[in-house]
Amino acid sequence: MKLPKLLAGLAVASMALAACGTSNTGNNASKGTIKIGVDFPESGAETSNGIPSLNGVKFAVQQLGSVDGFSLQVFNLDDAVNGVHDPQKGAQNVQQFVDDTKVLGMIGPFNSSVARAEIPITNRAHLVQISPANTNQCLTKDVYIPTALTGLPDVDCKAAGVPFPKDLRPTGTNNYFRVATTDDLQGPANSDYFYNDLKITKVGVASDAEAYGKGIADTFSARFKKDGGTVVKRQDFPNASHVSDFRSFLRSAQAAGAQAIYFGGTDSNNACVVRNQMKGIFPDSTPFGGGDGIVTGQCLKDAAAQAVGMYGTVATVAAEQVSGAQTTIDAFKKAFTSKDDYGAYTMPSYDATKILVAAIHKAIQANSGNMPTRQAVLDQMYKTDYTGVLGHTSFDTLGDTTNKVITIYTVKDATTGWEVTKTVDLSHGL
Amino acid sequence: MAAVVGALKGTRTALSGVLGTWLFLGGVALVLGVFIVPNAIANPSLFLQILIFGVANGGIFALIALGYTMVYGIIELINFAHGDIFTLGAFLALPLIGLFGVTDATPFSVGLVLILLFVTGVVMVLDGGINILIERLAYRPLRNAPRLAILITAVGMSFILEGAMYVWRGANNVHFPDVLPSTRIPLPGGATFGAKDVIVITAALGLVLVLNVFTNNSKLGKAMRATAQDREAAQLMGININRTIAATFFIGAALAAAGGIMFGLYFNNIRFDEGFTAGLFAFTAAVFGGIGNIRGAALGGLFIGLIQAFSTAYLVAALTDVIIFGILIIVLVFRPTGLLGMQVPEK
Numbered sequence: 001m002k003l004p005k006l007l008a009g010l011a012v013a014s015m016a017l018a019a020c021g022t023s024n025t026g027n028n029a030s031k032g033t034i035k036i037g038v039d040f041p042e043s044g045a046e047t048s049n050g051i052p053s054l055n056g057v058k059f060a061v062q063q064l065g066s067v068d069g070f071s072l073q074v075f076n077l078d079d080a081v082n083g084v085h086d087p088q089k090g091a092q093n094v095q096q097f098v099d100d101t102k103v104l105g106m107i108g109p110f111n112s113s114v115a116r117a118e119i120p121i122t123n124r125a126h127l128v129q130i131s132p133a134n135t136n137q138c139l140t141k142d143v144y145i146p147t148a149l150t151g152l153p154d155v156d157c158k159a160a161g162v163p164f165p166k167d168l169r170p171t172g173t174n175n176y177f178r179v180a181t182t183d184d185l186q187g188p189a190n191s192d193y194f195y196n197d198l199k200i201t202k203v204g205v206a207s208d209a210e211a212y213g214k215g216i217a218d219t220f221s222a223r224f225k226k227d228g229g230t231v232v233k234r235q236d237f238p239n240a241s242h243v244s245d246f247r248s249f250l251r252s253a254q255a256a257g258a259q260a261i262y263f264g265g266t267d268s269n270n271a272c273v274v275r276n277q278m279k280g281i282f283p284d285s286t287p288f289g290g291g292d293g294i295v296t297g298q299c300l301k302d303a304a305a306q307a308v309g310m311y312g313t314v315a316t317v318a319a320e321q322v323s324g325a326q327t328t329i330d331a332f333k334k335a336f337t338s339k340d341d342y343g344a345y346t347m348p349s350y351d352a353t354k355i356l357v358a359a360i361h362k363a364i365q366a367n368s369g370n371m372p373t374r375q376a377v378l379d380q381m382y383k384t385d386y387t388g389v390l391g392h393t394s395f396d397t398l399g400d401t402t403n404k405v406i407t408i409y410t411v412k413d414a415t416t417g418w419e420v421t422k423t424v425d426l427s428h429g430l
Numbered sequence: 431m432a433a434v435v436g437a438l439k440g441t442r443t444a445l446s447g448v449l450g451t452w453l454f455l456g457g458v459a460l461v462l463g464v465f466i467v468p469n470a471i472a473n474p475s476l477f478l479q480i481l482i483f484g485v486a487n488g489g490i491f492a493l494i495a496l497g498y499t500m501v502y503g504i505i506e507l508i509n510f511a512h513g514d515i516f517t518l519g520a521f522l523a524l525p526l527i528g529l530f531g532v533t534d535a536t537p538f539s540v541g542l543v544l545i546l547l548f549v550t551g552v553v554m555v556l557d558g559g560i561n562i563l564i565e566r567l568a569y570r571p572l573r574n575a576p577r578l579a580i581l582i583t584a585v586g587m588s589f590i591l592e593g594a595m596y597v598w599r600g601a602n603n604v605h606f607p608d609v610l611p612s613t614r615i616p617l618p619g620g621a622t623f624g625a626k627d628v629i630v631i632t633a634a635l636g637l638v639l640v641l642n643v644f645t646n647n648s649k650l651g652k653a654m655r656a657t658a659q660d661r662e663a664a665q666l667m668g669i670n671i672n673r674t675i676a677a678t679f680f681i682g683a684a685l686a687a688a689g690g691i692m693f694g695l696y697f698n699n700i701r702f703d704e705g706f707t708a709g710l711f712a713f714t715a716a717v718f719g720g721i722g723n724i725r726g727a728a729l730g731g732l733f734i735g736l737i738q739a740f741s742t743a744y745l746v747a748a749l750t751d752v753i754i755f756g757i758l759i760i761v762l763v764f765r766p767t768g769l770l771g772m773q774v775p776e777k
Contacts, residue, residue, distance in 0.1 A: 045601040083601040209748060235747035242707035244697055247483050248742035255476040273603065273699050280612060280624055302603050302699060305534065 037097035037106030044083015052343025060353035087117035112136030132348035187219030189406035204253025208240035208265030217264030232256035266293035272302035285309035319347035475621035488735025489634025493689030494712035497682030503722030513709015514591035519687025561683030595702035606694035720768030
């Protein structure tokens with residue numbers, strides 16, 4: 001592949017400019033625009049999830065400005081309808097990305113149920129899709145609950161009532177990637193922590209009966225039983241966002257001997273109201289566990305006086321723990337000053353964007369400096385070997401990150417909020 | 431098929447009287463004996479606790495159901511916006527309570543009780559006034575229109591109220607001060623009674639009793655009952671229909687507002703759309719007990735609160751709604767007028 005010297009010089013120059021972090025959006029770009037599609041739930045009860053993630057993308061694009069002479073633009077759409085993430089809306093948004101020829105890749109969505117509706121569309125268009133936050137294992141893997149968790153035969157996705165990954169990929173090839181790892185590791189990480197670190201042997205488990213919530217509650221329960229503990233009470237609450245009283249469940253769990261409660265679900269589905277209602281039924285600071293759906297500011301508000309003693313897992317590396325990442329975080333907080341602008345998935349979204357742009361850059365180079373095809377960008381994505389605020393990221397053949405790290409957060413003090421308490425590396429399996 | 435329908439009709443006639451009541455009570459006794467009593471004996475402290483949760487929630491449902499039942503009784507409208515009037519009560523109380531500087535840290539004292547009573551009184555009047563306004567603007571012009579028109583208007587009103595609260599306080603849970611005493615009163619066997627539970631149950635019961643006394647003994651109560659029975663005859667007797675209907679809306683909203691504030695103080699988390707589910711269950715309670723019947727609404731509310739609590743504690747939480755509506759359907763098939771019978775205008 002011949003690369004004219006002048007273009008090589010331009011490429012180096014623009015890379016150098018990007019590395020310097022200048023935030024000129026499009027002034028040195030003369031070749032056109034490249035858009036990055038972004039699909040998150042941006043309104044209603046989901047704002048606490050979607051906006052921090054969107055901000056991560058915006059910050060990355062602000063810093064980069066352009067790639068190889070093409071100016072970078074964020075094309076973001078909201079997949080929330082009436083304040084709740086909606087798969088059909090997500091699918092419509094993604095169709096818009098596909099129809100816009102300037103879009104060479106997309107970041108999102110936030111929710112696994114929305115991803116399920118979107119992947120077939122991006123797959124047909126060979127459009128790179130990176131999610132910073134999807135954790136449901138059946139988006140990339142065939143096994144819902146592996147043998148390693150239970151000691152029993154694998155429970156596959158079909159048995160769990162969800163489509164296989166291949167059913168979401170009509171072309172037979174993969175275009176979907178994620179920098180977060182999966183729920184079959186998230187639930188177990190919390191379970192191991194409860195059993196081994198907190199010495200809890202009996203737990204009450206509940207969920208909001210949604211794909212994510214029930215999935216994570218199932219994997220937690222499976223692992224907890226394998227560790228040697230007992231799930232003394234299990235309830236699923238459909239329409240949990242409309243349930244106001246969880247105390248009957250909590251009291252019956254307490255009567256059965258529960259020493260802790262695990263809730264699979266999101267804060268918008270009242271996960272942390274469950275925590276708040278443990279007051280008077282369990283001693284204060286009784287452990288309460290959940291997934292990344294509860295590691296939010298809204299959860300702290302809902303839990304109110306009972307916030308201390310909560311444990312939440314996040315299926316990515318905590319950027320705060322990665323050496324060198326703090327400068328980026330501080331720069332972000334200078335550019336986005338509100339406390340609600342930064343969330344658990346801001347830095348994953350940031351890295352996902354930079355990984356996408358890195359792939360676009362390589363594709364441009366491979367195309368002699370011209371606008372590459374989506375397939376070309378996709379080909380480069382497979383070869384990702386990137387080091388950033390999440391540490392080192394590369395992808396396996398399924399599109400999952402090789403960085404299988406679960407970060408466990410806890411609330412020790414209601415004013416400081418969520419803090420990292422342990423990082424669990426499950427890259428070598430359970 | 432015709433035979434089944436015929437048999438059903440025959441059964442229904444047979445069951446609509448005293449026989450039906452006894453059969454229903456028999457069914458309740460069966461459920462109690464087979465399911466409730468064994469659990470109660472196995473762990474009495476848990477049973478008592480669940481019972482208390484059920485009665486407290488039932489009390490709040492009852493307060494909302496009263497508004498549904500009274501409005502239906504008087505103008506045959508299912509006021510879908512009523513659940514949101516309930517939520518509005520809690521939302522209106524928040525800034526007022528804030529004005530007095532009440533926060534989670536405020537100690538429970540006579541002063542606090544006076545503040546809460548004052549705020550509740552003000553909000554009851556405010557919410558009642560809003561409901562009168564809604565009736566005047568949205569429902570009265572449609573009083574002689576086809577029934578669907580006023581029904582859809584009520585649905586629309588519900589969305590408007592929810593939208594207003596969404597714009598005002600956002601989509602997420604809003605914190606309501608946790609100021610009721612958290613003392614727990616021990617009972618024999620290890621169970622504990624929360625002071626909060628006692629307060630909610632007493633307040634709800636008190637309000638229901640006051641309403642009962644009011645409708646039976648006061649002049650306005652008599653006018654309400656008369657209008658509910660036969661609007662034209664009442665008018666002929668010199669009763670001001672518009673004023674009576676407005677009073678019904680006022681009282682229903684006042685009760686719902688009180689319920690909303692109790693909900694806030696009890697659960698400490700309110701949300702703009704909680705009226706949707708609460709209203710649905712309260713409406714179910716009203717129909718269950720006999721729409722138009724005040725005692726029926728209170729009973730129905732209690733029932734639903736108890737079913738919810740017991741189903742979640744002893745059975746499968748995911749099936750709670752199935753159980754509630756299953757029981758409702760069975761009762762209505764054999765007793766369409768509800769448990770205590772309907773009290774609606776004669777045609």
